[in-house]
Amino acid sequence: MADKARGSSDLYKETLLAGLWRENPVFRLLLGMCPTLAVTAAVKPALTMGCCVIFVLLCSNIIVSLMRNLLKPHLRILMFTLTIATFVTIADLFLRAYFPDMSETLGPYVPLIIVNCIIICRAEACASKNGLAVSIIDAVGMGVGFTGTLCVLAGVREVLATGMIFEVPVMPGAFVPWAAMGMPVGAFITLGLMLGLVNLTSKGRA
Amino acid sequence: MDKVRHFVEQSWLLIVSAFFFGLLLAGTDYALAPTIRQNRIDKLNRLAKGLLAEAEHFIEVEEKIEIESGKGKSKEEITIYKAVGEGEQCVGWSFSVGGPGFQGTIYLVVGVDAGFEKLAGYRVLSSTETPGFGDKIKYDYFREQFEGAPVGELKLVSTGKPEKIDSEIVAISGATISSEAVVAIMNDSVLQVKERMRKKGLIDNGR
Amino acid sequence: MLKDITVSFSPHISKPLSTRSVMVDVIIGLAPAMAAAGYYFRMRALILIATCVIACAATEWVCNLIRKKPCSLGDFSAVVTGIILALSLPPRLPIWTAVVGSVFCIAIGKMVFGGLGANIFNPAMVGRTFLAVSFGALMTTWTVPATLDANMSKVAPENILVSDRSEFRTQATPLAWSKMAIKNKLGADTYSEANFRGTITGEVGGCLGETSAIALLIGGIYLLIRRTINFHIPLAVLISAFIFGAIPYALDSEIHTEPTFAILDSGRYVQPFFHLTSGGLLLCAFFIATDPVTAPLTRRGMWIFGIGVGFLTMLIRIVGGYPEGVMFSILLMNGVTPLIDRLCKRIPAGGKPVVS
Amino acid sequence: MEVRVKGRFSFRGGVHPPEKKGLSCESSIQAGPAVKEVAILLSQHIGAACRPLVEKGAEVQAGQKIGDCDAFVSAPVHSPVAGKVKEVGLRSHAVLGRSPAVVIQAEVEAQPTRPSWEVNGDFDEGKYSSEQICEAVREAGIVGMGGAGFPTRVKIEPNPRMPKETMIINGCECEPYITCDYRMMLERTGQIVAGVKLARRASGCSRVIIAIEDNKPAAIEAMSAAVRASAKGDNIEVVAVKTKYPQGGERQLIEAVLKKNVPTGGIPPMIGVLVLNVATTAAIADAVVNKRPLTHRVVTVSGEVIARPGNYYVAIGTAVGDLMEFCGPVTQKSAKVVLGGPMMGLAIADLQMPITKASGAITVLTKGQIGRAKFARRQTACIRCGRCLEVCPENLNPTRIAHAVKSNLLDLAESYYINACTECGCCSYVCPANIEVTGYIKTGKIFLARQKKKMPQ
């Protein structure tokens, strides 16, 4: 990323794509597993969660990128944490005010974004080393990648667990929902199999 | 003195940003708090309205009711809403009570008639019951058993005719515990609310 | 002088024994239970067993195909899994559900771990539990055995249990009844000697192969005689289930003012003998808990495992949310089997080596 | 004097492979093939290899020492024939692969004949001192003839740190097919008893137990009679032990007879026990009384495809192929030639491999027999049935060790005491999945030894 010789638009594109697939936070880096498992029983909460993460990631990346030259090593992580916790709180308040149902469904998993490794990882690995533009693009890429993954997972689970997607029935009437898919079992197994599938597609990539 | 300077050099950013983040937080909270509070009331009312069809709107009763939960272990404060129908006349009461369910706590919105004689039914405010089993406490066929049931000791039975409106509640097959939990809430908390309200003279002490 | 000679490590001879012969023995051991299922539930049982066996075998075949591994159907382990799964399903279960369960138990329960021998959990129980959790309603709808008056079988709207109290011949399994009895102190009304006899002969509602205690015992004893299984696990399971079933029963002061040894009793807690003969406990003790792949290797480990299974089964049956705890207790003990194996590591005959 | 025939001395674990001893047990010891050329391997024992004492072209006499070593744990080698040294070069070795050997071209091609020598029952070992016996044993190059090939002198010499009290004479011969020790016990009873007395004298043991499996009543009978007839035969017991493989393993034999376990990784002298093979005791008598070095031994050649299975007195250094040819044409397609018994013997490929002091048998197995033991190729997955745990005489967890080695988890294998394994092969024998458990354990031991060697660097 530090390669200045390349054109900046290439760099942006690559940064964006990295988050979407090559360095997808869930499938590739195995970060942020708790929300991935906990909120993917249905697409709606998953999408909400993803949006929250995008918001927090964006804000924290911006702030960290802005003050990257002022950071002192031993207080660096503390600074990150403080920033993230603040924006998570704001996101939480916002949800509670405008999406009370979602806020209730997600429960403590919204504040748990604070300890979601994705955000602090991006702050450390990208924002504290790069300029504002790259940081923003990275945040968008990573955040969208995370949200997309969550939605895919949630889509599979919701269809099987309830026969619906976005609470709209999609399966034929004779379909009997697989309740287990909405439970922890379904979460773990679906994610496990999906990771396996991703590994399979990228076998040549080492 | 050097030490202080060193400290300031090291941590000024943290301190300053902590302060501003604090301001930011408090500002957001201040801006959004009323909406959040209103949301909660709205939800309660929406649910309660489903129970008490005649109600036009709900009025928060100023006096808080304190009931004992968990076998007298702790006290809980409950806010009662008075359902007001046409002509400002009391058509019932609604309030939210909770109790232990199969996995987590079940919160119910309970509606009763004006005289606290008959249950108008309940709606599940929040629960973590097993989908497919305990989740059925949200289903109509189970809930309907409570509608019109007398306020008092309900009895859970395993077999019987659910259509019958009496103090016998037929359990959900395979989810006895969830069924039991609902009945327990009714038996435990609702009765207590009734007691307290009667003491406070909020309801007509008919009997 | 000699052509085509081979070399390999000693020993150069081996006992004529193969994985397949072990599995065939288990199938023979399960035959009485299958026969009983066929007798009580007629075509339904046979269709279910066939479905599960075929689905399991097909899944294993497909998995091997995907992994480009040699076909492992020859060891018959998929057949055994299919039979056990079928025997632990209720007779009225739709065919597609049985197929889903079979696919799940072989694919997720076995093949993802690397096939036979590597699976941590008993595949049949994985499938059974998945079905029970997923399709709760379907998995708790029981049929009256065909040998009984078929008019009794009726399903109430919305799956609410409805029955005539004067008769025990309902859709509910004996265990579902006992659960209800424990909760509601209704035991006195629901038990009769006929009910207990039913659990022994199998003339009672329940899963295909779990109803007939006699058939299971015959099969189990066959396996014990053939030394396909060790007596440790079955004995440990049964003894501990009996003891942990007896403790609350004996301590229940509301019922007993003095010790009682009646075979059948009605009370808040169920007579421990009844626990042994009803539900999947016998099937579990002889055929599921003894699955060597998922049970500990050492004898001490087997005792711990068996006691654990018995205890957890009783715990779930008596205080838990589910009427039957066998499948959960098996899975739980499977999970801790590696730890048990570690705990009960064998020490060499000459003692631990002295580190010099 | 005491004879205990009824005892059911046994150890835990073990298997019962088909005995197959009927093929050769009735054939008395015959002279082996005439030798044109012998290759005396310089490493026929555990311990330091010998260096050759003769050079190419040198003339040697029968019984002349042709290789020796200064190391304590070693034994010299002698020429069985008179002749000329053809070469000092590499020859196949069952364990080491290729190993230096002295190749001697015999002057006169002659069948090895067994010296007719009987010791009478009143053999008096008192005229030999302990040192004399030990020295004679060392000079004769005697090593354990049961298979391991541990220099006997080192074994019998009194060791003040580990005083030996009990001597067990191993006449179990638990491996299928092999009958050489059985015939020795029948035909050279007196010599064995004399050897036992000499070994007792040398080692200072107070108690002697001759252990014979109870499927050899004739040998028990003969040995008991000889012991009874012999003067100073008191304190020599003959006990019948249960027929079970690996009863002849020294750790298992000690457990069966004395109900004591040799410490893991330890040796029998640690608990005051000395175990000698019957053939070794016979060689001791020969060496001490007749001053004859160990140049010949009895070898069982057996197997369903051998035309004339039996026990042959052969010169050490004879090629395995020559000996097999001598026993008649191989009647069917054979699949495996095993030096030793089918349970622990080493399959050999090069039939030019010479017989060593420790090779007691050549077993030729047919395709059908190893077809059943369809190792490796028809391996299926381990179902953890636990049969290998049940039969393991060392109370190990063989499947676990094998799988750890297979997955290259040597630490784990070590934590399951891989080095306590005696490689008896019971686990592989019973495995329904045809897993080469013993093979993996052996390989694992090699891996570990190599790893340990590299550690200090």
Add this chain to the structure above:
Amino acid sequence: MDTVNALILAFISIVIVNNLVFTKFLGICPYLGVSGRIDMAFGMGMAVTFVVTLSGTLTYMINNWILMRLGLDVARYVCFILVIAGAVQLVEMYIRKFFPSLYESFGIFLPLITTNCAILGLCLFLDLWGVGSLLEAVVLSFGAGVGFTMAICIMAGIRENLKMADVPECLKGAPITLITAGLLALAFMGFAGMIR
């Protein structure tokens, strides 16, 4: 007596019925990462137990005695995470300085735990469940740690076995661990409804 009973029930409930890993998906990262070897897993479990007890208690006190009284609910998350991070870091430094051997056995896990969502998650759940007393909060926090230790040790045992299994290449590592965790979660469902 009733209080003791209630505490015991709360303990059992958090250990098995509401196990953080299997029902709340908390602490999955270290659960996947550090369950490779059983001694590591146990050390991790011990460290989590220690930290979760400490921070559960601390945050309960701060939440109920300071924040609630001042009406500063909004700063709750910030306070929680700072308290946890700060406390853990101090304890780690302290142990490292004064008890090097203890540090070797479980102190090395301490920094890892700061970002472990089990800790913050439990503190949040304590708030959500409306825990009544400090004692209950302590018991629940401790139980959560015990439950995590149990879960991670079981998984470590299983993974030691899986090392020797022929798991499909694409499922090796995290995927198979997740599937195993799923099946364990399935097994733990048997405890559901045991304690209300």
Add this chain to the structure above:
Amino acid sequence: MIVSYCVSRIAYLLFFVASAAPGEGVGKILLAGAMMLGLGTGFAVVLLIASKKLKVEVDPKIEQIHAALPNLDCGACGFAGCGSYAKAVLDDPELLGKCAPGGSEVLDAIASILNLQVSDSGPAKRPIVHCRSRRDQRTFHAEYYGIPSCTAANALANAQACKFGCLGFGDCTRACKFDALHVVEGLATVDYDKCTGCTACSKACPRGLIEMVPFGQENMMTVACNSIETGKAARSMCKVGCIGCGVCAKQTDQFIVEDNLARLDYTRYEPSEAAEKAMQKCPTGVIVYRGPTAPEPRQPKEKPAAVAEAKKGD
């Protein structure tokens, strides 16, 4: 510039907050701000003091690696935090690249830190397999049925006649972390482009065939045989084995013949006419080039092959 941006932003935020919070809200907001201020200051002070007072001396290299790591303590590497990983990776460089969040940047950084301790004296060492015999060029006495591992096969008597040559079961391939070794037609073959010279293969070979050789040239000449059998025996076992004839040693003294086996003194090797000639003259063609651009080795002359064939026939 950035500072000024920051200031302007903060000013904007302040303005926003102030406008949104008239009246009694201001008190509350200031309280929150004060509390956060207190918390922040408190932590800053405590951590600063603690980091001074409770400092523990560690290996500077560990500190360097630790500093290079992201310090997220996420546990993805399987270790308890970045500190443990730093320590572990110092002891065992094979653990490089376990840090998922750090990615390739961190990997490079650590690698460069670790490489500082590798002394670079002389040319880099690369493995050479001292055997060139393909499976069809060797003699087998019997077929080996068993554990597919060189170590296991080596422990058994000679199924393969040559006790010194490659067994071809690929213990080295499994040992190689870099996919640089493959068994081609029964012979271990090094892919020098991928090889990093980690010596794992040379440690894994049970027959000690793989020697780490200082590659003074791009391609090194070598006597690709390790057999000390006498010429006749060697010929009966392998079509392309060294028979110890000494032809090469006559050409140049870079070759030494000992125990029926010619060896090249690698430290003295330089490409020369004489060495080239020795290679051409070798009757079995056992002298070959090894290296990233080594030419295909010459196939053996007919004669030794015929001898081996004749031997095999009888």
